[in-house]
Amino acid sequence: MKLRRDISSKPRKQRKRLYNMPYHLRHKLLSAPLSPALREKYGFRSIPLRTGDKVLVMRGEFTGFEGKITRVDKKRMRIYVEKIVRKKTDGSEVLVPIHPSKVMVTELNLKDEFRKAIVERRGGEVG
Template sequence: MRKTFSKFWVASKQPRKQRKYRYNAPSHIRHSMLSAHLQKGLRKELGRRSMALKKGDEVEIRRGEFRGRRGAVSAVDMKRLKILIEGIKRKKVSGQDIQVPIDPSNVVIVKVNLEDKKRKKIISRKTPETKQ
C-alpha cells in the first residue's frame, strides 16, 4: 500500500484506507474535511448547504457531551481535523482547564464570520441569482 497521497483515489469501503486517505491528505483537501452544515435559515440566505469552518464562526454543538452549547470557533486544528470552541472546556487531573477538540461533523454553523474578503467572494460566487 502506497504511503503518499493519491489525488486519483476514488473510494474504498475498507476503514484502513479511509483513515489513510484522511491522514495523508494535503492541506487544501484537509480544509474541505473541516466543513459543517449551515443552520436552515443560513442555508436559504447563502444558497448552500455547508461551509468550511473558520476561526470566528459561531457554531452549535449537536452531538456528544456538550450537545446544545453554542460558541465561537477559537481555533481550527488542520493536523487532527478538529475544532476548538470558546467556552467548551474540561479539567485535567492537575486541575488545569483545557479546550476540548470537537469533530466538525458534530456541529452546525449558526453565524458565519464574513470578515475575510476571500470568503465573501466565495459566498457571492455560490449564491443563486434572484429572478426579477
C-alpha cells in the same frame, strides 16, 4: 459493485488517504452544515469552518453548547469552541476538541475578503 477503477474502495486505503491528505485538501473536509436560517439566506447547505464562526454543538457530551470557533486543527481534523472546556487534574482548563460533523454553523465570520468571495461565488448575498 465498484464504480471507479482509479479509486480504491477498500476501507484501509480510504483511511490511509485521509491520514496522508495534504492540509489544503483537509480544509474542505472540515465542513459543517449551516442552520436553516443561514441556509435560506445564503442558498447553500454547508461551508468549510473558519476561526470566528459561531457554531452550535448538535451531538455528544456538549450538545446544546454554542460559541465561537477559537481554533481549527487541520492535523487532527478537529475544531475548538471557546466555552467548551474540561478541567485537568491540576485545575487548569483546556479546550475540548470537537469533530466538525457534530456542529451546525449559526453565524458566519465574513470579516475576511476571501470568505466573502466564497459566499458570493456560491450564490449568497453578503449584506
